[in-house]
Amino acid sequence: MATVVFVHAHPDDEALLTAGTMRGLKEKGHRVVVVMATNGEAGLSEISNYTDLGNIRKRELEKSARILGVSETYFLNFRDSGLDGKAQATTSTLCQATVEEIAEQISAILKIENAQLVVGYDSQGGYGHPDHIQIHKAVIAAAKLANTQVVANATVDRQTIAKLLDYIRLIIKIGPLKDLASLADGFTPRADITHTIDISQWTGFKRASMRAHGSQRVGGTTIRTLQVFSNLPSKIFNRAFHFEWFEVVTNNGANPLDDLPVK
Numbered sequence: 160m161a162t163v164v165f166v167h168a169h170p171d172d173e174a175l176l177t178a179g180t181m182r183g184l185k186e187k188g189h190r191v192v193v194v195m196a197t198n199g200e201a202g203l204s205e206i207s208n209y210t211d212l213g214n215i216r217k218r219e220l221e222k223s224a225r226i227l228g229v230s231e232t233y234f235l236n237f238r239d240s241g242l243d244g245k246a247q248a249t250t251s252t253l254c255q256a257t258v259e260e261i262a263e264q265i266s267a268i269l270k271i272e273n274a275q276l277v278v279g280y281d282s283q284g285g286y287g288h289p290d291h292i293q294i295h296k297a298v299i300a301a302a303k304l305a306n307t308q309v310v311a312n313a314t315v316d317r318q319t320i321a322k323l324l325d326y327i328r329l330i331i332k333i334g335p336l337k338d339l340a341s342l343a344d345g346f347t348p349r350a351d352i353t354h355t356i357d358i359s360q361w362t363g364f365k366r367a368s369m370r371a372h373g374s375q376r377v378g379g380t381t382i383r384t385l386q387v388f389s390n391l392p393s394k395i396f397n398r399a400f401h402f403e404w405f406e407v408v409t410n411n412g413a414n415p416l417d418d419l420p421v422k
């Protein structure tokens with residue numbers, strides 16, 4: 160049994176990127192820990208008050224973590240920088256903080272938890288969110304400080320996502336999802352992916368985790384990604400979301416991801 164620490168930027172990122180893998184690791188006997196860097200206060204929502212939204216999204220994350228069997232959740236309480244990196248905030252946003260400062264906090268947790276594997280984001284920050292790029296850099300630096308044996312980027316296979324979005328659009332007959340428009344150029348080319356985890360046994364948990372983030376399923380004027388995804392009919396959801404992708408970037412010991420079924 161090993162401890163795996165997933166570092167995420169905003170509540171709901173764990174649902175979209177790593178929920179099935181988290182549940183799978185737990186069921187294989189590993190201890191799963193989440194570090195949440197911000198409370199997602201800049202997320203689109205019907206709730207416009209920054210602090211209120213942050214508190215609601217924290218609770219949503221806790222609910223999602225319970226569904227996924229997470230043993231411990233740490234909040235770093237940086238402010239969400241917003242998609243353009245310019246969200247108004249009275250305290251330091253994740254992008255205003257230095258990589259060193261964030262890395263130190265993460266490395267302290269990696270040491271306390273004696274983490275075998277730490278999971279961050281790919282170098283593009285997925286679809287290019289400045290907070291995700293910041294987490295990518297901070298996790299790499301934190302793993303060095305804590306001497307964590309295995310480091311992986313949670314990502315998406317770039318080729319798959321374009322197909323997936325076409326498929327979903329076809330099924331539910333909607334136009335382009337505004338917040339996903341740039342996905343095809345982001346994330347990671349297939350050749351760099353080391354682990355395509357088959358999460359078919361855990362897709363129900365992934366959907367429940369998405370649904371835990373109620374504040375992100377309504378609000379704003381555009382169709383929300385999470386709303387669309389989590390309401391897909393089961394058969395389609397299971398087909399669309401039966402993989403999660405990782406790129407192992409440091410590999411100096413046993414990798415808990417190797418215990419999970421792969422494509």
Ligand SMILES: [Zn+2]
Binds near residue numbers: 168169172288291
């Ligand atoms: Zn995010």
